[in-house]
Amino acid sequence: MTESVDVPSRVPPLVLVSGPEDLLAERAVDSLLQDLRVSSPEVDVIDVEPAGYEAGALGVHVSPSLFGEDKAVVVHGLHEATDALQQDLLDYLADPVEHVTLVVLHGSGNRGKRVLDTLKKSRARVIDCPAVKSDRDKADFVTGEFRRARRKITQDAVQALVEAVGKDLRELASACTQLVDDTTGTIDADVVERYHGGKVEATGFRVADAAVAGEAGEALRLLRHAVAVGVDPVPIVAVLAGQLRQLAKVGGAGRGRSTDLARELGMAPWQVDKARRALNGWSGPGLATAIQAVAAADEEVKGGGRDPVYAVERAILTITRTHGSG
Amino acid sequence: MSGTAVVDGPADQLPGGVWRDVVGQAPALEVLRRAVADEDAMTHAWLFTGPPGSGRSTAARAFAGALLCSRGGCGECKECATAVDGTHADVDVLATDALSIGVAQARELVQLAGRSPSVGRWRIILVEDADRLTEQSGNALLKALEEPTPRTVWLLCAPSPDDVLVTVRSRARQVRLRTPSVEDVTALLVRRDGIDPTTAGYAARAAQSHIGMARRLATDESSRARRRETISMATRIRGVADAVGAAADLMKIAEEERDKVLTDRHAEEKAKLLATLGAEAGARTQPPHVRAQITALEKAQKTRATRFTRDMIDRALLDLFSVYRDALVVHAGGAVPLINEDSRVVVEEVAQALSAERILLAMDSIGVARRRIDANVAPLLALEAMAIDLTLPR
Numbered sequence: 001m002t003e004s005v006d007v008p009s010r011v012p013p014l015v016l017v018s019g020p021e022d023l024l025a026e027r028a029v030d031s032l033l034q035d036l037r038v039s040s041p042e043v044d045v046i047d048v049e050p051a052g053y054e055a056g057a058l059g060v061h062v063s064p065s066l067f068g069e070d071k072a073v074v075v076h077g078l079h080e081a082t083d084a085l086q087q088d089l090l091d092y093l094a095d096p097v098e099h100v101t102l103v104v105l106h107g108s109g110n111r112g113k114r115v116l117d118t119l120k121k122s123r124a125r126v127i128d129c130p131a132v133k134s135d136r137d138k139a140d141f142v143t144g145e146f147r148r149a150r151r152k153i154t155q156d157a158v159q160a161l162v163e164a165v166g167k168d169l170r171e172l173a174s175a176c177t178q179l180v181d182d183t184t185g186t187i188d189a190d191v192v193e194r195y196h197g198g199k200v201e202a203t204g205f206r207v208a209d210a211a212v213a214g215e216a217g218e219a220l221r222l223l224r225h226a227v228a229v230g231v232d233p234v235p236i237v238a239v240l241a242g243q244l245r246q247l248a249k250v251g252g253a254g255r256g257r258s259t260d261l262a263r264e265l266g267m268a269p270w271q272v273d274k275a276r277r278a279l280n281g282w283s284g285p286g287l288a289t290a291i292q293a294v295a296a297a298d299e300e301v302k303g304g305g306r307d308p309v310y311a312v313e314r315a316i317l318t319i320t321r322t323h324g325s326g
Numbered sequence: 327m328s329g330t331a332v333v334d335g336p337a338d339q340l341p342g343g344v345w346r347d348v349v350g351q352a353p354a355l356e357v358l359r360r361a362v363a364d365e366d367a368m369t370h371a372w373l374f375t376g377p378p379g380s381g382r383s384t385a386a387r388a389f390a391g392a393l394l395c396s397r398g399g400c401g402e403c404k405e406c407a408t409a410v411d412g413t414h415a416d417v418d419v420l421a422t423d424a425l426s427i428g429v430a431q432a433r434e435l436v437q438l439a440g441r442s443p444s445v446g447r448w449r450i451i452l453v454e455d456a457d458r459l460t461e462q463s464g465n466a467l468l469k470a471l472e473e474p475t476p477r478t479v480w481l482l483c484a485p486s487p488d489d490v491l492v493t494v495r496s497r498a499r500q501v502r503l504r505t506p507s508v509e510d511v512t513a514l515l516v517r518r519d520g521i522d523p524t525t526a527g528y529a530a531r532a533a534q535s536h537i538g539m540a541r542r543l544a545t546d547e548s549s550r551a552r553r554r555e556t557i558s559m560a561t562r563i564r565g566v567a568d569a570v571g572a573a574a575d576l577m578k579i580a581e582e583e584r585d586k587v588l589t590d591r592h593a594e595e596k597a598k599l600l601a602t603l604g605a606e607a608g609a610r611t612q613p614p615h616v617r618a619q620i621t622a623l624e625k626a627q628k629t630r631a632t633r634f635t636r637d638m639i640d641r642a643l644l645d646l647f648s649v650y651r652d653a654l655v656v657h658a659g660g661a662v663p664l665i666n667e668d669s670r671v672v673v674e675e676v677a678q679a680l681s682a683e684r685i686l687l688a689m690d691s692i693g694v695a696r697r698r699i700d701a702n703v704a705p706l707l708a709l710e711a712m713a714i715d716l717t718l719p720r
Contacts, residue, residue: 241707245570248710252567284566288714291566295711298703 011035013101014093016119019129020108023169028127029074029103036101040070043101048075048085055084062097072101078112089115093122132169138162141169145176146187153179156189164196202226204239211316212243212278214323219316223309233301233308240315241294243278248287250275286322293318343401344391344410347384349514349537350506354385357501362392362399369499371471371480373456375487376503379536382483383421383454385503390417390481394446405446412452416443421454423630432463436470439478449478456482457489464491471497505535515544531665534648539641548586552579556642557666560649561675563717572716573709580638580705584631592627599623639705643692643712650689653677657685679718691715 146153202225210219258272300311360367374382391409392399408414443449511530529544605616648665656677695712
């Protein structure tokens with residue numbers, strides 16, 4: 001994916017940068033412009049934003065200037081382009097102008113499909129910027145970043161980095177840049193620990209997993225972390241309730257193949273397996289107390305109590321206490 | 327419909343004329359009738375309070391009809407009939423499907439209240455759910471309520487005086503309705519809806535004299551089935567898994583009821599909107615201005631569905647509550663009739679399995695669940711927590 005950013009020196013007159021990952025798209029545009037400046041250092045770069053676009057403006061931008069220097073027109077966000085902008089693009093594609101490089105960015109969705117099709121038909125170069133979502137993709141991204149900077153990074157270090165700052169690709173990229181700039185030699189897990197130690201991506205799900213497993217300390221630490229990075233207590237309570245509900249359902253369903261059970265209970269098979277593992281240490285009365293504690297917390301986080309975070313903490317403590325008690 | 331309307335019959339007899347559907351409310355009727363007959367006993371703002379199903383809006387509409395009728399509420403003329411069904415030119419009814427009445431709606435009413443009546447003696451503004459006025463929308467009404475245009479009358483309905491803003495309450499004269507007796511409701515169902523006395527009796531008892539609910543139970547077999555299913559929950563829960571399952575079932579019952587009532591209505595509304603906008607109903611994509619209108623409609627429908635689901639859950643919880651009430655009656659020796667006479671088996675099983683203290687605890691949990699759902703707690707979670715307290719010993 002990052003390889004797609006490497007553009008040969010000769011830039012074609014039409015380029016389509018397509019895909020939802022902003023950071024990669026930005027980089028692609030930057031490197032295109034750099035390549036352009038190799039052949040024509042005076043190139044005039046014009047950015048066109050879809051918001052507030054006035055019909056005909058594109059025509060003005062592409063018309064030859066007094067000194068006849070090359071032009072690069074970058075159209076941002078074709079996926080939210082107005083009809084006027086789309087029509088102007090189509091008109092331009094029907095009759096392109098020499099000395100102009102047109103770069104069109106398209107995030108996702110169906111909007112601007114005719115422009116996309118026409119671009120592809122006119123044999124524009126297509127640069128893909130696919131969404132980086134899974135941990136595996138993120139690890140690949142990090143590896144790519146360090147390879148580009150000609151630095152070595154160990155596998156553990158990649159893993160630790162993704163876990164610490166992997167939520168947002170931009171954040172991940174700047175963390176990579178920081179490590180490249182500030183350190184020397186091979187980057188290993190210790191180095192990552194020094195820079196990003198103690199930082200973990202905390203979501204409601206991780207909080208709930210820890211709570212249901214009876215790990216009070218871990219659950220509270222994750223909760224504090226999640227709240228500090230801006231996760232609202234309300235969804236955390238919802239996730240806690242959902243997990244306990246699944247435990248109760250699976251616990252009452254008895255033996256049987258997890259796929260059959262999943263169908264019967266309206267859950268995914270992996271959820272059934274996970275609930276079965278988590279059921280270790282839980283008793284019926286324990287679950288009952290835990291569910292009631294979560295219901296009380298839900299009322300408190302929705303305005304019934306004074307301190308929403310405390311309400312969740314108390315629910316978590318009740319859950320971890322009842323775990324293993326019966 | 328009965329043809330034996332007695333205009334201005336004595337208060338101890340069955341009310342007649344436009345008042346014929348207002349049952350078991352003799353003292354309130356007395357006050358209202360005097361107001362119709364004597365201008366000096368009339369006021370510009372009235373607050374009808376009474377438990378749900380006691381016929382607040384029926385009473386308010388009948389009052390509107392009596393005020394507009396040239397014969398003081400004959401029940402036969404056009405004025406009476408149109409006032410009762412809310413189509414009279416001088417009667418404006420605000421009933422809301424949403425969780426609250428917004429300030430925009432309230433301001434609209436104030437505008438209406440400023441006009442003089444077009445055909446009758448009074449302009450009547452009827453707010454059916456005054457308890458759903460928010461603080462802002464309630465405040466928007468204050469000025470118009472306090473110094474109304476000479477011929478404007480406000481009729482507000484709410485379950486209890488405490489449900490409306492104190493500033494609104496103090497500007498209106500209160501009419502208190504009481505829960506009608508089971509016999510009154512039975513008689514109404516037999517007379518008005520032509521239901522056989524046995525079914526009517528069952529429905530009136532099971533609905534605990536909630537007139538609208540009783541009518542639905544009497545006329546709709548699936549409502550009866552759902553109620554029986556709800557009642558049977560009381561003996562079903564033996565452990566935490568049962569509790570979670572029972573909560574899910576309660577949710578499902580409420581959602582089924584909601585879908586049954588709302589799906590057709592929503593589709594019809596959408597078709598009507600498309601027709602009004604001149605849009606093609608079968609088109610795969612609609613032009614942007616049509617889409618915007620559809621989105622707005624769907625949002626309003628979703629709000630309505632939310633409220634409807636909550637109302638249905640609340641109804642089911644009251645049904646469930648009645649089982650525990652009956653069980654307590656059985657514990658106490660059964661001097662008063664059971665609400666769930668037809669499900670005596672369930673009641674007796676609960677009474678045997680639980681001590682009086684445990685029954686009270688269960689009733690308390692049902693109350694907590696109702697409060698929580700009202701406070702926006704996820705309904706399923708609130709029901710689960712409640713169902714756990716309803717567990718019977720193995």
